[in-house]
Amino acid sequence: MITRRRMFASLAAAAVAGPGLALVAPRALGAVAPDGSGTKAAGALPLTVSNSTGAYANSSIHVYIVGNQGGQQVRVTADGALAPIALSDNGSDGFTDYAIPLASSGETTLSIPYMSGRIYVALGSKLKFKAVTDGAGNAALQYPAGWVTSDPNYDVLHDCAEFTYNAAGMFCNTTMVDMFSVPMAIRLTGSADQTTGTLVPGGRDKVFSAVRAVDAFAPLVVDDVRVIAPGHGLDAGLFAKDYFASYIDEAWSTYAGKNLTITTNAGAFTGRVGGGTLSFTGPATAAFAKPSTRDVLFCDGALAAPNDGTTGPVAAVLGAAFNRTTLVSTASQPTTDPASFYRTSLTNHYAKAVHAATADGKAYGFAFDDVADFASYIQDTAPAGIRLTLTSFS
Known part of the structure; x- marks a missing residue:
């Protein structure tokens, strides 16, 4: 695809x-x-x-x-x-x-x-x-x-x-x-x-109301004109630059002690955090520095995904797991049950809101939202x- x-x-x-x-x-x-x-x-x-x-x-x-x-x-x-x-x-x-x-x-x-x-x-x-x-x-x-x-x-x-x-x-x-x-x-x-x-x-109205109801996200609502995605809100000073910091730290701590498995069309990759880097072996090697909140929201920087068919899909799955906040709870990614997405209080409430408002549950709330076909x-x-x-x- x-x-x-x-x-x-x-x-x-x-x-x-x-x-x-x-x-x-x-x-x-x-x-x-x-x-x-x-x-x-x-x-x-x-x-x-x-x-x-x-x-x-x-x-x-x-x-x-x-x-x-x-x-x-x-x-x-x-x-x-x-x-x-x-x-x-x-x-x-x-x-x-x-x-x-x-x-x-x-x-x-x-x-x-x-x-x-x-x-x-x-x-x-x-x-x-x-x-x-x-x-x-x-x-x-x-x-x-x-x-x-x-x-x-x-x-x-x-x-x-x-x-x-x-x-x-x-x-x-x-x-x-x-x-x-x-x-x-x-x-x-x-x-x-x-x-x-x-x-x-x-x-x-449901999207506007849901985003406005979360204090950290409320500044992203511009009157009745639009809701700005949190990445752009971060760049504009409307959204906290460290919003995902505690979740990112928790993920890095979790996978310093156990393996993370990511399965793509290329096969299964096994990752572990060491020396501050999440490194994978498998069909190819891939390594990711600890991302920032901005990296998570834009699915870029440390989570940039080259179109190489190997490391790129691993980055995409990581980006989706961060935004859906399933990474810490599930050591086998990608998760495919939408009922498990956005369950934590610290999550991408913007993406959560636009998905909840669509008839088929599908939306492009962030750049890697196509992971698992959502x-x-x-x-x-x-x-x-x-x-x-x-x-x-x-």
């Missing part, structure tokens, strides 16, 4: 061109016309956008399809053309207007070309994307960072779904890795009929269409 970490490596920040604004790096997935003009994409997949918010009219909702194709940053126009990002796209206000309006009523039909990217939705106001020059001298795009108060889109109600679409198929998810704001579901049809991301009735991710190798539904706010 193509995981989110493989699909969206291109969406990691390659640079920061402005305060808190991520500059998205390109991914080679096809080609843009040599002359740089917009082109009708090969293999265009029908996209239907449905407004079931009950709170916003079609006229106040705009869609943006942006990402990477053929090593170049691109966007999709309303008529399905693929156009490269250009500095000249910035208007007199310094920002692009890549907004695609919804149909005046009913559903809106668009199309997605071969590319890897995001489908953003903005409700009430348009988003401000800025075309800039990246470190290699190429035109690139600054994406919204709703967790940064200085971001020009901070006050705009918006969210996104992520996808990679190429000759191998469509791979997509609804993501809460950075924040949760707009309830949405994706339905993918083709060789199967799959839906994920749908919230239970009142799900949006992420709001679906794929189809013979896709016929994709539907993005903005679901009820109540």
Whole structure:
């Protein structure tokens, strides 16, 4: 399976061109016309956008399809053309207007070309994307960072779904890795009929209320606009930098005295803490320094997972066990029973809340949430269409 970490490596920040604004790096997935003009994409997949918010009219909702194709940053126009990002796209206000309006009523039909990217939705106001020059001298795009108060889109109600679409198929998810704001579901049809991301009735309010009810997490709730993921909250000074410290210490102490077994597709790895390092033997050797709270929340740093098929999956399982707080209690990982997740008072209450609010129990509350298949991710190798539904706010 193509995981989110493989699909969206291109969406990691390659640079920061402005305060808190991520500059998205390109991914080679096809080609843009040599002359740089917009082109009708090969293999265009029908996209239907449905407004079931009950709170916003079609006229106040705009869609943006942006990402990477053929090593170049691109966007999709309303008529399905693929156009490269250009500095000249910035208007007199310094920002692009890549907004695609919804149909005046009913559903809106668009199309997605071969590319890897995001489908953003903005409700009430348009988003401000800025075309800039990246470190290699190429035109690139600054994406919204709703967790940064200085971001020009901070006050705009918006969210996104992520996808990679190429000759191998469509791979997509609804993501809460950075924040949760707009309830949405994706339905993918083709060789199967799959839906994920749908919230239970009142799900949006349940997420806001659950996060607000935990003192350490309450500052992550931004009015009725969004809930910021705790990793970004940590960077913004809204979340304790040592939140997971006692649990991390307990895990390191526990496995200094007994073995930890992690099973992946490559086989079983056996680990033990020694000299402050958690070292594994098995199909390959792997070693992990004691992570920080930030490493746990971002599943990065000491828990970074290379796409090598061996040490990377071990890191992913560790990251999931930390966020779900099953690592200390269970010496054989990954755990697969969701009833055992988030049982301790010190846990990732943000991830717990978004999972509890989804109809299928699946969500992307942190980057390794696909471990044991608990992420709001679906794929189809013979896709016929994709539907993005903005679901009820109540």
